[in-house]
Amino acid sequence: MITLEGVSCRLPQAAKAALDDVNLHVAPGEVLVVVGPSGGGKTTLGGVVNGVAAKLRQAVVTGRTAVAGRDIAGLPLHAVGRHVGTVFQDCRAQFFMTHVAEELVFASRNFGQPDSRSLPRLEWITRLLGIGHLLARSVFELSSGERQLVAIAAVAVHGPEVVILDEPSSNLDIPGMRRLARLLAWLRDQGTTLLVIDHRLHHLGSLPDRIVHVDAGRLTVFTPEALHRLDADARRDLGLRRLAAPAPARPCHAPPCGGPVRLAMENVWFSRQGRAVLAGVTFEARPGEVIALAGRNGAGKTTLARILCGLAQPVRGTVRLDGAKTGKRTRQNRCAFVMQDPDYQLFTASVRQELRIGLGDCPAVAARLEEAAARLELTGLLDRHPGSLSMGEKQRTLIAAALVADRDVVVMDEPTSGMDGTRMRALAELVAELAARGRLVVVITHDFEFIRTACTRLLLLAEGRLVRDCPAAEAVEDLLAAGASEEQGAYSCDVCWT
Amino acid sequence: MRPGMDFRIKLLLALAAGVSSLVGVGIWSLAVPFILATVFLLVLGQFKTLAWGAAGACALLLSVRHLPDTAPVVSGMVAYLLFFSLKMTPLLMIFSGIACTSTLTELFCALDFLHFPKGLAIPVAVTVRFMPTLRREIGHIRDAMSIRGIRVGLPGFFVNPIDLFEYLTLPMLVRCCRLADELAASAMTRGLDAPERLSPPAPPLGLGGYLWLAGIAMAVTVGFVPVAWVVAR
Incomplete structure (x- = not known):
């Protein structure tokens, strides 16, 4: 053929x-x-x-x-x-x-x-x-x-x-x-x-x-x-991912041992065109956690992330950061959002300018910039045009920008989409590094191999409600099995194509 | 799925409003295109577009009427620009209504019915298709700017217009190039320019369509009476 x-x-x-x-x-x-x-x-x-x-x-x-x-x-x-x-x-x-x-x-x-x-x-x-x-x-x-x-x-x-x-x-x-x-x-x-x-x-x-x-x-x-x-x-x-469904694995960093609550969502509701997209979502999260936000397509994951980052305001409910009630602007200033397509978020003519956007030229910013660039292997790329970088380098630039801007919460939308095994594991290490530095990381993902490798906790959304909140390692097999049985129930076809 | 109106009527209405708006003389000649646009948007239930259009038209009209004439040459130029924008407003209202209530299949059908050459129909369809995408892309970029601490909107524009322009255009150009490339590949491999394309047959106009035709003809005729009168004098 x-x-x-x-x-x-x-x-x-x-x-x-x-x-x-x-x-x-x-x-x-x-x-x-x-x-x-x-x-x-x-x-x-x-x-x-x-x-x-x-x-x-x-x-x-x-x-x-x-x-x-x-x-x-x-x-x-x-x-x-x-x-x-x-x-x-x-x-x-x-x-x-x-x-x-x-x-x-x-x-x-x-x-x-x-x-x-x-x-x-x-x-x-x-x-x-x-x-x-x-x-x-x-x-x-x-x-x-x-x-x-x-x-x-x-x-x-x-x-x-x-x-x-x-x-x-x-x-x-x-x-x-x-x-x-x-x-x-x-x-x-x-x-x-x-x-x-x-x-x-x-x-x-x-x-x-x-x-x-x-x-x-x-x-x-x-x-x-x-x-x-x-x-x-x-x-x-060979850069391959797993051939079978993800097997049990230890998260690549120790889970957090408590501490003050960084983020609290209390009874958050959001609706679009008369339909409830989020219905009373409530949870708390602490610095150092890596939270996987999972759920069926259309369950409200992206909307929740947008509210968290200050790109949308809930119609009801409260979002608190370090105990204080926050508005959109405050959340925008304290959260970083790495979109699925980094091209939307690169605005300037060099990586160095990109890392400095909106932060001025003070010595503290310059020091953070050098440190973040070194940690994320961007030092040699600082004068390159962001458009000339590979997808992985663009993603690293955005994470470095979050570090330079000293954001407390980093949200990533499907960061492993289209990534081979080598890159996925490198990203998992990067996420672990962010968590070890006291950031709260929230990852929207369907990638259970990544959840297994990088996340400490899993929040599962279904039709706008939070239906499960548990350690990530526990949940994966259950979810894979649930997905299979649901599929068998919902799509057992009683007619045949002729 | 959508309020129904034949796409050919929509095109005719846009044409009639455009001609009466551009050919008409004086401020009162704009009554016909604005009436056509208002009735059109009311019938399609596009109340928000109607409200925005009416507010814009009122603002332009007031600006034209109350322009200071301390520097007559500059005032004259500004007045001309404002009046031209006012003339364009009903057309924009109608096109916005068409974009919100039509599908590309209807557009293809209407263009086939009017025996539009394929070489023209495809670019028209691509342009129409790209508009909502562009609007969404701008929305994504504005979100990305907000999250990176770049102030968008009027305050940001007044503080640093050149930077804001750069921040908006750079990602937009990158995304548009990629989108255009992917969209072209997807459409061409699915036979966009294949010679044997089939469109569903255009439905008959029906009573509603003929009533619209009569209404448009009457409105255009009424609109041209003052023009004919001016020309005759």
């Missing part, structure tokens, strides 16, 4: 080739999982197969790439797209239409399929993914996980023979991952060839037929059995 023969790819202005003399044959109906360190060439591999690298990103692609027996070099993108559907990495940026239902039939209508043919398939796919209730919604109202599922459905509806999914699980909660696996299994049963680029593998279960490791533009092919036989050190060297 997919043939790459001697394919090399060099992106514009890149010093090295992103893919170097790659040979790969993928059979119809095969499930190929692509893993490897960030920046190793995984996305470029997808871009070569769907034609985007050469035709849209001006990459120089040599060698032969064929899909469904046709050489794609001379074909326009829409002709390749008819056979190859692609879910891109940033699901926020790939909706063309403004409403979910329109988005789902966008490709089938463009390819001339009458609605009578695409609608039954759409109905089945939305049922498998559990997004039927979203059809009338605007794409701008969706949570990140809902957006991800809609983006996946939008690519599968017109029935391409090959589907490429780039980081499809990065924003999904556990039930979402199981629904994704269910869809992928169904697509494979229909004879669709799947190319899944992902760091997290445990949600795919027994689906993968082969696993391709891409690093520095070179491919190494494993069978799933061979990959499982690798010991932990070998997997770590």
